[in-house]
Amino acid sequence: MKVTALTEQAGQPVLRFRDGHTALADLVVFADGRSSTGRRLLDPDRTLRYAGYVAHRGIADITPQPGLRDFLRLQPCPGVQFNLAPVPGGCDWTFYLNCTSSEYTQRFGADPTRRVFALPRHVSPAARAHVDTHADLLLPVAHAAIVHATTTRMAVPVLDITAPQRMVWPIGTGHAVLLGDALAPVRPHTARGANNGIEQAAGLAAALTQHRKYAADLTAALHGWQRRHLPAAVAAVHRGPVIGNQLGLGTHQPAQ
Template identity: 50%
Template sequence: MYKHPKIAIVGGSLTGPTLALLLLRAGFDDLTLYDAAPALATRTGGVMSLENTALDVLATIGIPQREIVTGRSDTIAQITVRNRRPIKTTRIPYPGRFTTWALLHAALRARLPGSVLHLGTRIVGLHESVRGPVVVRADGSSEPADLVVFADGRNSIGRRLLDPGRQTCYSGCVAHRGTSSRPGDPSGDFRRYDLGQGGQFNLAPVPGGQDWIFGLNASPNEFRAWFGVSPGERSYVTDGQIGGSARSRLDQEAVDRLPAAEAHLVVSTRRRAAVAIMDVDPPTSMVWPIGAGYAVLLGDALAPPRPVTARGANAGIEQAAGLVQCLRHGQLGDDLRDWERHCLPDAVATLERGLLISSRLGLGTSHTIPVLDGARR
C-alpha cells in the first residue's frame, strides 16, 4: 500500500505544475517539482487551445477561465485561401476556449507553494534502489521517491532514460511564429487559413496583439541553411538565432501565399521564433517498475503530437487528472496499469491523427527523417 507516496515530478511547463496542484488538492503533500529553468519564464504569445475537459480540470485547482482565456470567442474561422484570396470562410464552434502558454504557465506557477517547486534543478539520471527510483540531479546529488513522473516535454530526459529505443525524427516541417502588436479581428475568432498543399497559417488574438503560426515545409538541408544547425541539434530556434536568409524566406512565403493584410502582419513582425516539428515513435508503455516503486511518462514526454492536432496540452492535463484518481486508491502497481490501459491508446491515436492531418495539408514528408540519438535539442 502507498497511502502517502513520496512523489517527484520532473518538468515545470504546464503538465507538471497541473499534476502537482492536483496532487496537493488530493492530499499528497510529500511532493517535489523539479524544473531546470532558474526562474519563472516570461515568454509571451504561444496561443493554444484548451478543450472543455481540460478547462474543467483547471477549474478544480482554482484557475477560472477569466484568468487565462484570451478572448470572448469560442469559434474557429476556417478560411480557404487560393492565389492569396480568401474564397471561403466556415465558422466552426470549438468545444473549449483559447489561451496562451504564458498565461496558463503563470497561473499555474502562482499557485505552487515555494516548498514544492525546485527551480534551476536539472534531472539527468534515474537509478534503482530497493525502495524504488532515485532521481539524480546535475550537481551529482540524488533523491529517492516512490513514484517519479516525467512531464518534461518533447525533449524529455525521462523518455531517453525509460524508453531509449524510441527514435526521434524530424518531420520535414517548421512552425514559424511571432506576436504582433497590431489589434486583431473584432470577432476575436481563432483564424485558420488553408493555403493548399504545403502550408498552414493560424492567427489568434492574445493580450496586446495577435499571435501567428506559419507552418511550412523545410528539408534538413534547408533548415541548416537558415538556422545554422540541424533540426536534431536545435529544434527550438529563438529570435536571436534566426538569420537574414530565414527571415527573407519566410517573408517571401508570406507575400506569395497569404492575403495582403496577413502577409504584412508577418513581414512587419520583427521578433520571431521557429520550431522544428519532431516525431517520436509511438509508445507501448507509460509505466515502468523501478525497484519497489515506479516511474511514468506524461503528456509530451510520453507522446508529443504534431501541433495540427491541438492535443498537446489537453492530453497532458487529462492524463494528469487520471493519474491522481488512480493514486487515490493506494495500490500503485495495479492502478497505474489500469491508468496506462486507459490513456495509452488515445496517446497513440493522437500521434496517428497528426500524421493524417499533416498529410492532408501537405505538411512534412511522407516519411520522417531520423536524427542522431542524444543530440542536443
C-alpha cells in the same frame, strides 16, 4: 538540476543529478517535454524524427482587422497553412512551411531534433527573410503585413515519434512514468498535445489519490491509469502524419 540517470537502490528508484547528488523516490514522474530525459532513460529506442516542416510563430503588435473575432485559418496551397488569432495587444500567427533538415539547421543553428524550439535569438536573418518572402507570395496583403510587422519571432520544428507501448515502468518496488510530450509529442494539427498532457496529469492525480487516500494498490492504480490514457496518446501519434499528408506538409511517413 539536470537528471543524468535513474537507477535502483534497496528496491527504490534513485535519481542521479549532474552535480553528483542523488534523491530517493517511490514514484518518479517525467513531464519534461519533447526532448525528455525521462524518455531517453526509460524508453531509449523511441527517438524524435523530423517531419519536414516548421511552425513559424509570432505575435504582431498590430490592431486586428475589423471582423477578426476568433481563429482564422488559410490554406492557400498544399504544403502551406497560416493560422491567425486576435490576442490582447495584437495578433498571434503561425505559418507552417515545408523545410528540409539541412535548411532548418542553416536558418536556426542546429538540427531540428536538437533545437526543438527556436527562440527569438535563434531566428537568423535568412529565416526571417524566408518567412517574409513566402508571406508575400502566398498570403493576402493584409495578412502578409501582419507577418512583416512582427519583430519578435520563434519557430517550432514539427516532430514525430514511434507510438508508445507503455506509460509506467517498474523500478525496483517503485515506479517511473512518462506523460505529456515526454511520453509522445504529437503534431499540432491533432489538437492533442496540451490536451493529452492535461488529461494524463489529471488522471495520474486521481490514481495517486486512490492510493494515498483510499489505500489502493499503487501498481494497480498506475496500470489502470495507463489503460485509460495510453490509447489516446497512441491514436494522436498515428493521426498526425495523416493530417500532415492531407495538407501537403512535410514528408509523409506513417507513424510507427
